[in-house]
Amino acid sequence: MSDTNKTSSSAVRGDTLPVGNRSTILAMLWIGFYTTILNIFTLTIFRFWGRTHFRRRLWADTFVGDDSIEYTGRGLELFIGFVIAIFTLMVPFVGAVVAAQLLLGPEMLVLVIIPLYLALFVIIGIAIFLARRYHLSRTRYRGIRFAQTGSAIGYGFAAFGYGILTAITLGWFGPEARIRLSRRMWDNAYFGSEKFSFANTEEAMREPVYASFAVAWVGGILAYGVWVAWLTLEMGGSDFDPAATQDVEFIVRLYLSMIPLIIFIGLALAWHEAVMIRRIIKSLEVGGLRMSSRISTFDIIELTITNVLLLIVTLGFGFMSVQMRVWRRVANRMSLDGEIDFATIKQNEHMAPSQGEGLADGLDIISNF
Amino acid sequence: MGPRFEGRFFDGESANALPAAATFEAGGLFVELPSRQFSWRYRDIVVLDAQGDACRLSAKHEPDAALVLPADARIALREAAPRLHGPHVAGRRLGAAVAIMILVAGAVAALLFFGVPAASGPMANATPKSFETRIGANMAAQIQTVFRRCGSDEANALIAPVLSDMAEKGDVGFDIEFAFVRTGAPNAFALPGGQVMATSGLMDAVGEDQEAFLAVMAHELGHVRGRDGLRAFYRNAGLGVLLEIVTGGSGLAQQAVLLGGQLTQLRHTRHQETQADAAAFEIMERTGLDPAALARAFEAITDHIGEIEDGDEDRDLPNWLKTHPDTDERIAAAKARTGDAGPLPLTPEEWAVVSAACRKKAD
Numbered sequence: 093m094s095d096t097n098k099t100s101s102s103a104v105r106g107d108t109l110p111v112g113n114r115s116t117i118l119a120m121l122w123i124g125f126y127t128t129i130l131n132i133f134t135l136t137i138f139r140f141w142g143r144t145h146f147r148r149r150l151w152a153d154t155f156v157g158d159d160s161i162e163y164t165g166r167g168l169e170l171f172i173g174f175v176i177a178i179f180t181l182m183v184p185f186v187g188a189v190v191a192a193q194l195l196l197g198p199e200m201l202v203l204v205i206i207p208l209y210l211a212l213f214v215i216i217g218i219a220i221f222l223a224r225r226y227h228l229s230r231t232r233y234r235g236i237r238f239a240q241t242g243s244a245i246g247y248g249f250a251a252f253g254y255g256i257l258t259a260i261t262l263g264w265f266g267p268e269a270r271i272r273l274s275r276r277m278w279d280n281a282y283f284g285s286e287k288f289s290f291a292n293t294e295e296a297m298r299e300p301v302y303a304s305f306a307v308a309w310v311g312g313i314l315a316y317g318v319w320v321a322w323l324t325l326e327m328g329g330s331d332f333d334p335a336a337t338q339d340v341e342f343i344v345r346l347y348l349s350m351i352p353l354i355i356f357i358g359l360a361l362a363w364h365e366a367v368m369i370r371r372i373i374k375s376l377e378v379g380g381l382r383m384s385s386r387i388s389t390f391d392i393i394e395l396t397i398t399n400v401l402l403l404i405v406t407l408g409f410g411f412m413s414v415q416m417r418v419w420r421r422v423a424n425r426m427s428l429d430g431e432i433d434f435a436t437i438k439q440n441e442h443m444a445p446s447q448g449e450g451l452a453d454g455l456d457i458i459s460n461f
Numbered sequence: 462m463g464p465r466f467e468g469r470f471f472d473g474e475s476a477n478a479l480p481a482a483a484t485f486e487a488g489g490l491f492v493e494l495p496s497r498q499f500s501w502r503y504r505d506i507v508v509l510d511a512q513g514d515a516c517r518l519s520a521k522h523e524p525d526a527a528l529v530l531p532a533d534a535r536i537a538l539r540e541a542a543p544r545l546h547g548p549h550v551a552g553r554r555l556g557a558a559v560a561i562m563i564l565v566a567g568a569v570a571a572l573l574f575f576g577v578p579a580a581s582g583p584m585a586n587a588t589p590k591s592f593e594t595r596i597g598a599n600m601a602a603q604i605q606t607v608f609r610r611c612g613s614d615e616a617n618a619l620i621a622p623v624l625s626d627m628a629e630k631g632d633v634g635f636d637i638e639f640a641f642v643r644t645g646a647p648n649a650f651a652l653p654g655g656q657v658m659a660t661s662g663l664m665d666a667v668g669e670d671q672e673a674f675l676a677v678m679a680h681e682l683g684h685v686r687g688r689d690g691l692r693a694f695y696r697n698a699g700l701g702v703l704l705e706i707v708t709g710g711s712g713l714a715q716q717a718v719l720l721g722g723q724l725t726q727l728r729h730t731r732h733q734e735t736q737a738d739a740a741a742f743e744i745m746e747r748t749g750l751d752p753a754a755l756a757r758a759f760e761a762i763t764d765h766i767g768e769i770e771d772g773d774e775d776r777d778l779p780n781w782l783k784t785h786p787d788t789d790e791r792i793a794a795a796k797a798r799t800g801d802a803g804p805l806p807l808t809p810e811e812w813a814v815v816s817a818a819c820r821k822k823a824d
Binding site: 134138164201237438 | 471472474475476477478509510513515517524525526527529558559562566569570595596599600603698701702
C-alpha cells in the first residue's frame, strides 16, 4: 500500500485500524463501458469477466490498515458455475414448468406449478448463500483467505420462512429478518482460522431499527400513493383509453415520473437503510476487532440522488461506478477498534468452492458485486 | 544485479507480515526474509494487482503467498521479463478470450437463427400424434381461461361436422376440436393437435359470407395438417432455453437476440402461412368450395381492421394479418384459383345461427 516499506509488527493494539476505499468513478466507468460493449459482441458471455475485473479493482482499492484486500476469483469460474447451474437447475426447472403446462389441465397445473415456484424461493436463498460463500472464498487479506461455512439449504429455508413472515406482517418482520439472515451469514464466516461473530453489542442494539422502519413504511406508502394518484389522473381515470399506453410520449412521461418516485422512496428509506447498515456492522467482531460504522442518513440520501443522476448521465454504463460508490461510502465510514494479533491468525482450512456463484447468476438475483 | 526493493511478505500460512527485500535478477526474483531467502522464476510470478499504488506479486506454486512492493517494482518486472510480464501480455490474453467468446456467440447465433428453426420441423414430425393432441387440448383449456368461449351448443353442433368433413377430405390427420372465443380482433388460430378457434371479431368481419368463414377455417386446417402449432412451440421453447442459457435472462444483448429471434420467426411464419394458403385451396377444392372465397375473407378482415382502428377501438388487439405474407399477393393468388363451387354446406338459416352465435354487433 502507500507505505510498503513499513515493517508491520504482528499485533495492532489499542488504536483504530483505518478502513476505506480509494476507487475512482473514472476507472469503474471504463470497466462498465467496455463490459457493456463486449457484452453486445459476445451475447453477454463477457459479463463474467467484466464482473471479475470490477471486483478485482474494487477489492484492491479497499484497504484495512496497511494492506488492501484482494479478489482472487476468475471469470472462467463464474462462467463454469453459471453453465452448471443452468443445466442442473434452470433447464430442468423450465422443462418441468413447460411440461406441466403442456400435459396437465388448468386445475392440475396449479397444483404442480405452485410448489415449483415455492421451491424456487428456497433456491433463491440457497443461491444467495452460495454466492456469498464464493465471494468470501475468493477474498484474501494479508495472504489469508476468508470463508463462509454453514448450511446453504438451511439458509434457503430460513430466508423463505422469513419472507413469508415479512409478507404476512406487511413488511414489519423485514428488519428482523434482515438481521437474522445477516447473523446466520456472519456467525459462520471466517478470516483464516479466526471466526467472525455477530453479537448484539450495546452499541448495535441502540440503533432505532423499528422507529426508522416506521418512517420508511409510512413514507414509502405515501410516495407510492401519490404516484398512483398522479398516474390515475394522467390516464384520465375511468375514461382511460388503453390504446394510449402505446404512445411514446406517455411511456416517456411514465418513466420520467418514476425518477421522483425512486428518489422519494429513497428519501423515505434513507434513515432506515443507514440504521440497518450501522446495526449490522456494529454487531460484527473478529479476532478481537470490533467493527463500527458512522454512515449517516445524509450519506444514503446523497448517494441515492447522485447515483440515479450518474446512471442517467452515463446512459447506464455507470452501473459499476454506482455500485462502487455505495461500497466506497460504506467502507470509508467504517472503523475497526480493538486489538488483533495477526501472527496468531492462520490460513483457512475450509474447502473453497471450485466454481462461481452460478446459481445466483442463473436466477438473476445478484448484483455485479 | 538488478533493481532492489524493500517491501513486505505474507507467507500464506499466517497473517503476519515479514519485512522483505526483493531483487530483480537475471534468472528470477530473489527475495530475502529475516529467516530465509528464496527465488521466484519470472514465469511463475503472478501479478495480483496490475494497477494500484503497490505492486503485489504471488507465485503459481505458492498461490496464498503475497509479496508487496512499491509500485515502481512493476516497471522493473516488465524490464526483467518483457515477454512474460510486458503490458501487452494481459491484453493479448484478454483479446484471445474475447475472440473465443465471440466465436461461441457466433455459434449460438447460428443455432438460434438456423439450427432451432430447422430442427423444429423434424421434431414435430417425430412427435406422436396422440401426444400432440394432448398438448393441444391443454393449451386450448389454458387459452380459454383468458379468452372466454362463446357461441351456442346449436351453432357448434352445426359447424363441427362441416369442419370434420373438410378435415377428412383434406387429409388433415387430426380430429378437429372447434371453439368460438370472445375477442374483438378478427382472428382464427390453430393450436397443436387439431384445436381450432375463431374469434367473435372474425364473425363480425365475415358477416353473411359463410364461404369466407370456411375459407379461413380451411387455412387453419392447413396449419393443423402442417403441424405448424407444434413446430412454433418447439421453435419458441428452443429460442427461450437458448436465450436463458446464454444471456442469463437479462441485458441489452438479450434484447437484440430476442428481436433477431422474432424476426426469424416472422420469416418462418410467413413461409408456413403461404403453405397453409396452398393447403386451404386444396381443401376447399376437395370440399366443393370456391378458393376465391379466401380472397373475400382477407378483404373482409382488412376492411374490418380498418373500421375498428378508425373507430379507435381495440387498437391494441393482435392484428391477424401482421404475421402473414403480403395480403394483396394472397388476395391475388386466391382470386386466381377461382373455380366452380358446389352448394354451401350450411343453409342460409343454419349459417345465420352460426354467425350470430358469437357476434358483437348486429348487421
